Amino acid sequence: MSVNAAAARLGKALSGAVHVQEPMARHTTYRIGGPAALFCALEGVHEVVSALRILAEEGVRWTIVGKGSNLLVADTGYDGAVLVLGREFRRHVIEGDLLRAGAASVVAHLVQDAFARGLSGMSWAVGIPGTLGGALTMNAGTREGSVGAVVDSVTLYSPEQGLMLVRGSDVAWEYRRSGLAGRGIILEAALRVSVGDPVRVRSSMERLLKERKTSQPLGSPSAGSVFMNPEGGSAGRLIDEAGLKGARRGGALVSPVHANFIMNDGGATAADVMDLMRTIQTTVKAKTGVDLRPEIRFLGDFEGS
Numbered sequence: 001m002s003v004n005a006a007a008a009r010l011g012k013a014l015s016g017a018v019h020v021q022e023p024m025a026r027h028t029t030y031r032i033g034g035p036a037a038l039f040c041a042l043e044g045v046h047e048v049v050s051a052l053r054i055l056a057e058e059g060v061r062w063t064i065v066g067k068g069s070n071l072l073v074a075d076t077g078y079d080g081a082v083l084v085l086g087r088e089f090r091r092h093v094i095e096g097d098l099l100r101a102g103a104a105s106v107v108a109h110l111v112q113d114a115f116a117r118g119l120s121g122m123s124w125a126v127g128i129p130g131t132l133g134g135a136l137t138m139n140a141g142t143r144e145g146s147v148g149a150v151v152d153s154v155t156l157y158s159p160e161q162g163l164m165l166v167r168g169s170d171v172a173w174e175y176r177r178s179g180l181a182g183r184g185i186i187l188e189a190a191l192r193v194s195v196g197d198p199v200r201v202r203s204s205m206e207r208l209l210k211e212r213k214t215s216q217p218l219g220s221p222s223a224g225s226v227f228m229n230p231e232g233g234s235a236g237r238l239i240d241e242a243g244l245k246g247a248r249r250g251g252a253l254v255s256p257v258h259a260n261f262i263m264n265d266g267g268a269t270a271a272d273v274m275d276l277m278r279t280i281q282t283t284v285k286a287k288t289g290v291d292l293r294p295e296i297r298f299l300g301d302f303e304g305s
């Protein structure tokens, strides 16, 4: 593996800067994470294709991230390349009842536009941070629904398959999981929207945002809900009933507002968050028999933490 050779070649092939040993704490909502060996933004499909070819030829592994709002990156970082999609993938247009958006589009901006135009179909997204690519990978949503329900099609690229157009109806959409994960880089998607009654659409979106503000701790860095809800139950309630609200490891704190949020209360490390997650899992299992499964994604090596 030659990170230096890859950095030099990527520097020539890409229009943006290639960062070496880039702290991932700068690219996650947790504000936690050691360095990525390489970090670069890709503009346009041609840069996606070139970057993946160069990385394969130099034997450097890679991953793609959005806004890092569902990510815990190890304190030791990631020894490969972290890729993000650049400005060209942030555009969106509304054509009839389809909202076509690049995968780097910020979901909140899509919601804002739907709000301004009185379009229904986006209430699943109200208050969810991150990009469309991240939302599609996670099948992000709320109790109002999830993105999978409104996907018409998704365009992906993988070195093995090239460009692929996948119908939303051909993807397995599960709770906080989608069959798109691991299939390549999501480049864009078309979502079904429809012109609704603007007053109803807007007041429902405002209500959802208000509810979120009162039920979730939005002041300190976090990655949202850490664990998936067990079938028919609530991870937050189980953690609360296990007496773990306010539990702390170093700078990581189980939110006193919403027990399924672990906050970075100042200077938390990935090891602190991981330690608290393990304590929660062991305690909840011992008290209720329920295995809590992480909703957040991990990047890097957590063996020693």
Ligand SMILES: Cc1cc2nc3c(=O)[nH]c(=O)nc-3n(C[C@H](O)[C@H](O)[C@H](O)COP(=O)(O)OP(=O)(O)OC[C@H]3O[C@@H](n4cnc5c(N)ncnc54)[C@H](O)[C@@H]3O)c2cc1C
Pocket: 029, 063, 064, 065, 066, 067, 068, 069, 070, 071, 085, 103, 104, 127, 128, 129, 130, 131, 132, 133, 134, 135, 136, 137, 138, 139, 140, 141, 142, 184, 185, 186, 187, 218, 222, 223, 224, 225, 297
């Ligand atoms: C305060 C807060 C509240 C939240 N509330 C919710 C909520 O209500 N509902 C909910 O579902 N989530 C919620 N989340 C979690 C998170 O915002 C979502 O999972 C979001 O969709 C992740 O988007 P992202 O761009 O940040 O993805 P990242 O965290 O950067 O990545 C998540 C996954 O997507 C993959 N990925 C990202 N972009 C691409 C791409 N272009 N191609 C292929 N793979 C890609 C990454 O490799 C990774 O596996 C919350 C998070 C926070 C911080």
